[in-house]
Amino acid sequence: MPQSQQPVAPLTPTLEAARSASLALASAPSEVKNRALGAIAAALRGSVDEIIAANRRDLAAGADNGLTSGLLDRLALDAARIETLAQAVLQIVSLTDPVGEVVRGSSLPNGIKISQVRVPFGVVGVIYEARPNVTVDLAALAIKSGNAVVLRGGSAAENSNRVLVGLIQAAIASAGLPAESVQTIDPFGRAGATELMQARGYVDVLIPRGSASLINAVVTQSKVPVIETGAGVVHVFLDESADAQWAIDIVHNSKVHRPSVCNALETLLVHKNAAERLLPDVLARLTASGVTIHGDARTRELYPDSVPATEDDWSAEYMSLDIAVKVVDSLDAAIDHIRRYSTGHTESIVTNDVVNAERFLNEVDSAAVMVNTSTRFTDGGEFGFGAEVGISTQKLHARGPMGLPELTSTKWIVRGTGQVRA
């Protein structure tokens, strides 16, 4: 790190190196960036033992510190998961480079040509929890989109991340790009995260990924612009006309396919005129998969194998095999319930009624609104974006699954031949 006569904030040399690397990345051709990504994939495949050894130290410390089995599972890397990571990096190679894409443009009446083109943000900060796969995904997405990235991973994954960042930096350098394109500030601890959130002028955008409390802390404390990725209190509404088999399959898939992720179903709403026809079979299928039903009074009349829902259940993001179920009087009542309790992530209606489908799509204000599909489809991979930065639940800049274009800004290119303003 450079020496200075002035006292500098501890992160300053790291952030200056990131800014400098971002200039090289911004003008790097796609083929050079792709070469760096290829080298990262090769390094992952060539260092499986080293990565696993570091990861084992994190897992042992995590077990000592009482991490839950769910968190330990997210933290764990094995040969298969490392191979999946390498393949994701290679998939990003195959995606179109967003930098330079012309978003719109026109000729002005005076002959000036204007075009709005995608450019990298510059320096992207990411604060996340103990998921070392995020380290690789974000590094690859950032490089492809021409951004330098400053990573603050969870301390629980510190050994894994140190090894991964070392491999990534060597791979980037081998392609002729600055190693400082990807840096970790884990050695600076919590103070580093705090400083990162204050680093206006150094960091162009900050992306928190993790628990609701982590995201909330970043959103409220950061002076750098934040893209909020988010919690999902996700709803499915079974309309009066819902097809019974679709209802059964969509509710089951939305809840059970992967309960611990943000696009998993949390609250099921059913039209009162369809409750008797649909609920017993829909809920029996869930019960057979080990789901606990938290039902309102009308649900429990129809399906006694359930526990009483409390007010807290309507805003719960269970992330487990639990579901809240409520019988509502109308589509309007369903939309009102969603407005009140949704986090704006994903909601789906199961219906055979065209008017109700359109009303649901128009009036429910969430990042993804669906008709007759599983909520599990709100996902960058499923949407065809390759990897995913996260799923934005805010309305500024990006909403829903974020891929490469969401890691870019734009600038206006204006070409004239001596024009001045009259």
Add this chain to the structure above:
Amino acid sequence: MPQSQQPVAPLTPTLEAARSASLALASAPSEVKNRALGAIAAALRGSVDEIIAANRRDLAAGADNGLTSGLLDRLALDAARIETLAQAVLQIVSLTDPVGEVVRGSSLPNGIKISQVRVPFGVVGVIYEARPNVTVDLAALAIKSGNAVVLRGGSAAENSNRVLVGLIQAAIASAGLPAESVQTIDPFGRAGATELMQARGYVDVLIPRGSASLINAVVTQSKVPVIETGAGVVHVFLDESADAQWAIDIVHNSKVHRPSVCNALETLLVHKNAAERLLPDVLARLTASGVTIHGDARTRELYPDSVPATEDDWSAEYMSLDIAVKVVDSLDAAIDHIRRYSTGHTESIVTNDVVNAERFLNEVDSAAVMVNTSTRFTDGGEFGFGAEVGISTQKLHARGPMGLPELTSTKWIVRGTGQVRA
């Protein structure tokens, strides 16, 4: 205002009314929104005397409070300016409604159709200074884009804004939309502005317009996502090959056409090999228009009718008939200077060299980068956007002149026929 058993923050009823109005606006057809805008234009034309009377009270108070002549000019409304405002509102009627525009979409391999469509933000907050025209422009842009707006104008324009908001609300109501689509929180004073910045969940985006200190205060204090509109330390670089007449015209127009606005030129850079050929004529034209030249040593050798530039001049946004001038050794030196001192608003190169033009466009990271045109063209009206929300100098969401699309978010519409995730 609704009564509550609980103590509520003073702004809560206003913000709840805005949220409620935003739901009606989000689904209002274009023809209804356009009818409201037509009624606003008619109300402005029909109430010229009333508006001018209120504005005179503000002007008198401003004179008593020692406002500068520049600020008093921005505050003043007369019949001609009110007619210009009415015409701007009617121009917004003629623009395409951004709500519902499909940004992109595709069919997934399983037959699901996804499309990303523009939707209103919901509730937009605007904090601005004593320019009553902003009240009308923002109200019209917000309604057209389906957003409710909560306005905090400067206390210096309080009488003008109260009359304008009253007229606007009556006009909106006459078109069948909620009057609370446009509200002012001026009666809540500074505390209202502070509360507005904390109103996460009520306000979707906050736009500060005004002085650098106002913008900085909002950016650093707001917990609501902010779009920064900004200061402009704008540069023109005269390259070695610059056409002399273009150089003279572009520099003069960029500096003198309207010195008090953010796209006006502040610092002129000249290649050392062109300085002797270009500077005397370029600067003489400025001097003839009353511009004070703040030159570096090499500039003053070539053009003695100038004062010495200090370090502060390179970061000055004069907003007056002053200009900083520096001779640089190369294009690289020009780009380095711009990187160091620019606020990222607008920079223009005057050159006849294709390679240098492309390097400047690629390597200068500002909202607008130009070749051979006046910097005064960075403007929503000039770009064909109709009116303008402001000029964003941040990289998130919007960059450069902001029109109607920049007042929208998007959501993903997902249509299936029973698909679930495998």
